[in-house]
Amino acid sequence: MYRFISELYPICRSITGQGIRDTFGRIQQHIPLSITAVPSGTQVFDWTVPLEWNIRDAYVADRQGVRVIDFKQSNLHVVSYSTPIAARMPLRELKAHLFTLPDHPDWIPYRTSYYKESWGFCLSHRQYLDLRDEDYDVVIDSSLKPGHLTYGEYYLPGDTAEEVLISCHACHPSLCNDNLSGIAVATFLAKSLQTSSRRRYSYRFLFLPVTIGAITWLALNQQKVSNIKHGFVLTGVGDEGGFTYKKSRVGHADIDEAFAHVLRHSGESFEVTEFIPYGYDERQYGSPGFNLPVGCFMRRANGGYPEYHTSGDNLDFVKPTSLSRSLQVVQSVVEVLESDRGYVNTSPYCEPQLGKRGLYRTIGGNVTGRSAEMALLWVLNLSDGDHTLLKIAERAGLPFLTIKLAADALEGQGLLRPAG
Amino acid sequence: MYRFISELYPICRSITGQGIRDTFGRIQQHIPLSITAVPSGTQVFDWTVPLEWNIRDAYVADRQGVRVIDFKQSNLHVVSYSTPIAARMPLRELKAHLFTLPDHPDWIPYRTSYYKESWGFCLSHRQYLDLRDEDYDVVIDSSLKPGHLTYGEYYLPGDTAEEVLISCHACHPSLCNDNLSGIAVATFLAKSLQTSSRRRYSYRFLFLPVTIGAITWLALNQQKVSNIKHGFVLTGVGDEGGFTYKKSRVGHADIDEAFAHVLRHSGESFEVTEFIPYGYDERQYGSPGFNLPVGCFMRRANGGYPEYHTSGDNLDFVKPTSLSRSLQVVQSVVEVLESDRGYVNTSPYCEPQLGKRGLYRTIGGNVTGRSAEMALLWVLNLSDGDHTLLKIAERAGLPFLTIKLAADALEGQGLLRPAG
Amino acid sequence: MYRFISELYPICRSITGQGIRDTFGRIQQHIPLSITAVPSGTQVFDWTVPLEWNIRDAYVADRQGVRVIDFKQSNLHVVSYSTPIAARMPLRELKAHLFTLPDHPDWIPYRTSYYKESWGFCLSHRQYLDLRDEDYDVVIDSSLKPGHLTYGEYYLPGDTAEEVLISCHACHPSLCNDNLSGIAVATFLAKSLQTSSRRRYSYRFLFLPVTIGAITWLALNQQKVSNIKHGFVLTGVGDEGGFTYKKSRVGHADIDEAFAHVLRHSGESFEVTEFIPYGYDERQYGSPGFNLPVGCFMRRANGGYPEYHTSGDNLDFVKPTSLSRSLQVVQSVVEVLESDRGYVNTSPYCEPQLGKRGLYRTIGGNVTGRSAEMALLWVLNLSDGDHTLLKIAERAGLPFLTIKLAADALEGQGLLRPAG
CATH class of the missing domain: 1.10.10.10 (Winged helix-like DNA-binding domain superfamily/Winged helix DNA-binding domain)
Incomplete structure (x- = not known):
């Protein structure tokens, strides 16, 4: 799983575009993921599938032509969904488009602007302080135009049509714990389930752009929703923190009891928290119209560590042992679901x-x-x-x-x- | 509110008589209270409206004619509902009719004998120890004869006939926290509600002699009781202690949830206690035949402070800020009731x-x-x-x-x- | 009660045989116990009534003919249900049949082999260490042949057929707390109930061999079971520990509430524990087919003290005051059951x-x-x-x-x- 994460790490993912498609391509080397492409402009409940964003290059160069901020160094440097720009401007003007983390001066923040057209660069606060008061060449070679939102889906049939949903977001660029750890554990869970001789439940694995992806899937698959008997969102399972299971909106669903039980006997520190309508895509599965029994399994909860949504969430931050123990927990949960009667x-x-x-x-x-x-x-x-x-x-x-x-x-x- | 309490403080109230009528007169200067007079002897459930008690003067004078105990100094000096007496008697005989608080030698206790004919004087233990072993002239110029029990009622109609009941006792003589603080906060709550542009609920304010007053009102208004959706007894809200909300007999009525919520966010120390069939008139509203959702809002609970039912519960014991914060709490509770849906x-x-x-x-x-x-x-x-x-x-x-x-x-x- | 225990202490009881019959005979001196004898081989649910076991003598003697282990000294020395043997064997061979408690070298353990034919001796670890490496004469003069399982029953009719069941095991040899204390308290409870002027409930006292006795009674009396409204197993009530009440499988039966209430007001330390399917005959009454409201009243729970199932559970281990206070608790519980309405x-x-x-x-x-x-x-x-x-x-x-x-x-x- 760690090697898989290392392979996915350099890709510049966003909620649409080539990066997420490339990511799905890599997952397909492990499991037969089917890809769905939904055209920009498609209405999905209260939302509209956005334009597709792609980026080739981006930089800020000084008068000597030296790239002082360079997308090639880290794809976090560009605010995701930045509109194209090619202009020369003084530092003063540029500053309105620069984002840093003064409290963590070595880390680059992760920023997006999916639903409001704008552009910007993220950089470490140290880089920022080194900028001289001069004119800079500012280039973002991106495109934002009609295309598709894509998601990956792997359906593994079982003895019944009743299914277990495992959902991961796959839209973050070079962030390891928040994004890639969930993808890796889900992929390897799917691989292990493929080989099991018999399955009581069918399993559906979703790899989606966060929020809009889950909303799109739910909008296009409303007739399948009633088959979902259990489910969980999987993310942030590679760090060294204790486990966190956030209960489904239902609160005492079988999946909630199963996770609580397995964690209680895991021998590791853990926390079971109540549902709140903030976090990952359990918000959508747990909206009142669906109210699906879908919780969220993490180690340290989203926002619960300073590396969250920064370049600090890198290959050093996730650990092979953490990934492996997280996989064991979800496998044990699946065993409980399969055998409980x-x-x-x-x-x-x-x-x-x-x-x-x-x-x-x-x-x-x-x-x-x-x-x-x-x-x-x-x-x-x-x-x-x-x-x-x-x-x-x-x-x-x-x-x-x-x-x-x-x-x-x-x-x-x-x-x-x-x-x- | 503090000024209003100061004005009401000197009046010698009891469960019947001119004192409580005078008190209603003062409340009428703020809100249009309607007064109901119920004749002595009227049967109200298991009780009978008692004779009306009035008092003009009372004292114990020594051989020099010096009043060593004097009703004009404090109306607490006479046991409420004392029968008339005019006699000379030795200290020994008088002592059977004297009541003091040895543990609080400067305070005069508050005593009543509503339902058993007798007479007595209350005095500070220091005064008591100063009494010489001689004969005293003992005079209570009171009357106990057929008259009326009176109560005050203010009904403020709202959009619906469903009503909120606010009930205060108004029968204690010069006691500030236990009695006058509730009257003051209820009166000012009524004034603020009068001016609100719209009310979902109707509001009924009752100012009553304790126990017999609530029983009388309930007996004469049984057909109105089913309109009471929420209610609370208001008393003891002027001292500097934390808040106490005693739940209604129902236990999880909306009024109980509303008070608990408002107090939790009040930023002040508070306690929510379970219903017990002892305390103020919530006992009557919460008798099993009615089982009304009526709690009791106080600061320190009845009996929970040494000044309770003594001359120590005076104008120094209640504080303008305490009254004002108590009013804010009940106003917030009313806002919750009005807006909750x-x-x-x-x-x-x-x-x-x-x-x-x-x-x-x-x-x-x-x-x-x-x-x-x-x-x-x-x-x-x-x-x-x-x-x-x-x-x-x-x-x-x-x-x-x-x-x-x-x-x-x-x-x-x-x-x-x-x-x- | 202590005197009664002293009288019963020397008898060698087992789940069948003369010892338990003699015990019933002694109980009959206090209450009119009826005895039921069920033939060996009778099928009772999933079990079969075993052969009857009797024993006259048993010993291990050294070359000088000195009895180094002697049943006459303590009936705990022989494993209950030991098959007969008369043989000479070297220590090495004998050792496979010897049982001691190395952690408590002065105590003889209590062992049984009801459902698997074998023989053995129990002895203190000190005795064991003193055995010399020589040949021993090994004699167990027992018989294991078709006979009867016997139980004692005392039914005290009340105003209704609804009954309270009190059940004690009576099959342990010289063990005071685990066995005799329950018999004594139950017998004296029965005596006190006999003399009460009026009883709302009927009372059924059962004195049984553990497990097989309760199973036999239930199998033969299935039509009476629906009359059982409340019940408790009584045992281990003579030691100096705090009280333990183990709830019935039902969990919130009246009997559970009654014991919890009485213990809360007993002024002594106590514990109320949840039902588990291990312990005494509440396991049988609380099997899912019956699910009777039968708890278990003890002082220190079974296994909760080192003297449990050893010769340390002797006449010094139980105290007259403990017995007397235990009787008071069960009498108070009976008063609650009788009067609660x-x-x-x-x-x-x-x-x-x-x-x-x-x-x-x-x-x-x-x-x-x-x-x-x-x-x-x-x-x-x-x-x-x-x-x-x-x-x-x-x-x-x-x-x-x-x-x-x-x-x-x-x-x-x-x-x-x-x-x-």
């Missing part, structure tokens, strides 16, 4: 005699004897049609897998049958 | 595009940009028919007014319409 | 005038004036058909008895009548 105790009057069936020893894995015995007793006691395995695991304070293994062993002995 | 997001599928409508800048007042933006998002996200503005404000952790201004702005843009 | 305020509009009825003084007992007055007000305020006396007591924070006395006084004045 209710069972009925076929011998509900008093406890069945487990000893004569050798059941106390049949639970494999790393489950120790005491937990295995308690898991058997909890599953038998709560398999009354009102409790799914996840509810039992929560009540018992045991990991889902321990409860699942107990249920399998009991089902194998005919002491349990699937409910419903 | 549910809205429906007319663009519920994904977020509407706020930027193109300039909405991020249209929220006025002192609301800062970030809160204003969050308020817009919260109102849009939760305007689903299940959430009123107050519920949204609570969920968002923002003041009601911020949410209300956001709702107004969104409604102005057609993005919101009133629910129902 | 809902009332309706016959004067629900405003408070009735308590003073004129002298009610403030009619509450007897040790209830102080202020609590008595509050109890009257709470009962009147909440007697609306939705609150039983126990719920009122909980809401008021007053002991059930105070609330009950207030209700009696109010009913005596016609201000209250039974609901329903």
